[in-house]
Amino acid sequence: MASNKEELKLFGMRLSPFVSRVEIALKLKGVEYKYELEKMGNLSETLINYNPVYKKVPVLVHNEKPVSESLVILEYIDEIWKQNPILPSDPYKRSLARFWSNFIDDKCFSAMGKTFYTIDEHERETSIEETKVAIQILENELNDKFFGGEDIGFLDITAVLIAYWLPILYEAIGLKLFTNDKFPKLYKWSQDFNNHPIVKETLPPRETLLAFYIAHYESLAASK
Amino acid sequence: MASNKEELKLFGMRLSPFVSRVEIALKLKGVEYKYELEKMGNLSETLINYNPVYKKVPVLVHNEKPVSESLVILEYIDEIWKQNPILPSDPYKRSLARFWSNFIDDKCFSAMGKTFYTIDEHERETSIEETKVAIQILENELNDKFFGGEDIGFLDITAVLIAYWLPILYEAIGLKLFTNDKFPKLYKWSQDFNNHPIVKETLPPRETLLAFYIAHYESLAASK
Numbered sequence: 071m072a073s074n075k076e077e078l079k080l081f082g083m084r085l086s087p088f089v090s091r092v093e094i095a096l097k098l099k100g101v102e103y104k105y106e107l108e109k110m111g112n113l114s115e116t117l118i119n120y121n122p123v124y125k126k127v128p129v130l131v132h133n134e135k136p137v138s139e140s141l142v143i144l145e146y147i148d149e150i151w152k153q154n155p156i157l158p159s160d161p162y163k164r165s166l167a168r169f170w171s172n173f174i175d176d177k178c179f180s181a182m183g184k185t186f187y188t189i190d191e192h193e194r195e196t197s198i199e200e201t202k203v204a205i206q207i208l209e210n211e212l213n214d215k216f217f218g219g220e221d222i223g224f225l226d227i228t229a230v231l232i233a234y235w236l237p238i239l240y241e242a243i244g245l246k247l248f249t250n251d252k253f254p255k256l257y258k259w260s261q262d263f264n265n266h267p268i269v270k271e272t273l274p275p276r277e278t279l280l281a282f283y284i285a286h287y288e289s290l291a292a293s294k
Numbered sequence: 295m296a297s298n299k300e301e302l303k304l305f306g307m308r309l310s311p312f313v314s315r316v317e318i319a320l321k322l323k324g325v326e327y328k329y330e331l332e333k334m335g336n337l338s339e340t341l342i343n344y345n346p347v348y349k350k351v352p353v354l355v356h357n358e359k360p361v362s363e364s365l366v367i368l369e370y371i372d373e374i375w376k377q378n379p380i381l382p383s384d385p386y387k388r389s390l391a392r393f394w395s396n397f398i399d400d401k402c403f404s405a406m407g408k409t410f411y412t413i414d415e416h417e418r419e420t421s422i423e424e425t426k427v428a429i430q431i432l433e434n435e436l437n438d439k440f441f442g443g444e445d446i447g448f449l450d451i452t453a454v455l456i457a458y459w460l461p462i463l464y465e466a467i468g469l470k471l472f473t474n475d476k477f478p479k480l481y482k483w484s485q486d487f488n489n490h491p492i493v494k495e496t497l498p499p500r501e502t503l504l505a506f507y508i509a510h511y512e513s514l515a516a517s518k
Contacts, residue, residue: 123397123431135386142392149385161373162359168366173347207347 078103081117081129083110084274085282087231088140089128093272094227095144099151103130141171144224156224167218170211171228177204178232186239186283187290198245201236205253208232212255215262226263233260234273242283302327305341305353307334308498309506311455312364313352317496318451319368323375327354365395368448380448391442394435395452401428403455410463410507411514422469425460429477432456436479439486450487457484458497466507 080096080103082089096103108117108127120129120136130137130146137146148156157164181204184197208229211217217225226233237248237260250257263269304320304327306313320327332341332351344353344360354361354370361370372380381388405428408421432453435441441449450457461472461484474481487493 123401132386137386137389137393139393139396142389142396145392146385146389149388161370162356162361164373165361165366165370168369169361169363172363172366177347 076133079106079131081106081108081120082127083108085279086127087235090230090272091140091227092128092130092143094230094269095147095156097268097272098156098222099147099154101151141228144227156227158223167224170225174228174231182236182239186243186287201247205256209253209256212259216259222263222266233263238276238279239283242280242287300357303330303355305330305332305344306351307332309503310351311459314454314496315364315451316352316354316367318454318493319371319380321492321496322380322446323371323378325375365452368451380451382447391448394449398452398455406460406463410467410511425471429480433477433480436483440483446487446490457487462500462503463507466504466511
């Protein structure tokens with residue numbers, strides 16, 4: 071499928087976990103791309119034309135054809151560039167990777183968002199509890215070094231949200247969720263994952279992300 | 295992959311569009327399965343053990359291994375039984391089928407649910423408007439007899455929710471959304487889809503579904 075003439079652009083933002091997923095997948099496969107930096111709150115017309123339904127990043131544009139939604143993009147990348155497959159070859163294991171990736175976007179991400187954005191203390195407590203329950207379920211599912219086995223796979227990439235973003239987001243609001251005591255397997259996994267050379271060079275700096283969340287949270291608190 | 299010794303069970307409910315998706319896919323491929331009927335509000339322990347995270351149908355159990363979530367199940371079916379593929383072979387077209395299927399479950403289904411379940415008139419109006427906007431987007435995307443081209447494909451199967459359930463749900467609450475005037479392409483498509491021999495034998499009877507929604511809606515109205 072791949073040829074030298076092809077053009078690959080990733081429309082992204084530096085602090086988005088969903089964009090990070092796409093970057094990690096492309097780098098694991100050694101595929102070169104041009105990064106088109108979008109600004110939060112001031113998206114380019116080009117981006118909006120490429121993703122008129124959701125108007126958000128990431129969008130991967132391959133030879134002028136746009137693919138949106140990070141999980142859809144990961145599947146596309148794995149189908150176009152066959153080297154270093156990210157989905158398992160076994161259909162049942164593939165179904166599990168998809169199921170748990172949807173679980174992360176459905177249960178974990180929504181609970182994280184509620185924890186961060188709600189102005190209601192009770193709702194916040196509830197969403198923290200929901201997050202813990204979801205994380206515990208993932209803890210129970212982790213049986214190898216990575217979800218993908220010995221190497222990083224589809225579900226690990228999806229779970230960058232849990233490995234990197236979640237602990238920093240919690241730190242920004244003065245909470246510590248993700249400890250070795252409570253979730254020993256996930257904690258170890260998150261360290262291995264975040265320190266993987268390709269992941270490490272892709273993640274935004276910790277201090278930048280923390281400062282962003284702290285500032286964002288303070289502005290929310292001030293508007294209460 | 296398939297052998298004579300395999301065991302295939304579908305845990306479902308007769309009025310669920312998500313179960314219908316799985317049935318249509320299996321029947322299009324000519325795969326035999328045993329239907330395990332679950333009761334609403336009284337799920338079997340077996341089902342809950344197979345899908346402890348969401349505790350819902352459909353669950354497809356293939357040689358004792360459970361696969362949950364209808365879109366994940368459709369991918370699994372297409373990977374295990376290669377005959378009559380439901381996803382296109384081209385990676386870009388595959389990505390579009392996945393993108394629009396997620397759109398249906400994300401935008402259309404949630405708007406439908408709000409229309410039906412809300413007790414707030416303003417919220418109801420808003421959700422009806424959201425549904426219309428979402429349906430109009432789908433109308434614009436339909437360029438062939440089916441979304442899959444000349445034959446029923448992945449996105450058509452996902453969109454059974456729009457072809458069959460949506461008009462009946464609207465009828466139950468005294469609305470008519472899905473007319474030839476407003477959405478001529480989708481209307482024609484829904485007729486072709488619902489009358490496809492395999493789809494037709496899979497869908498629950500119209501009168502049963504309508505009566506169920508009317509009774510359900512009346513009990514909601516009575517509890518306001």
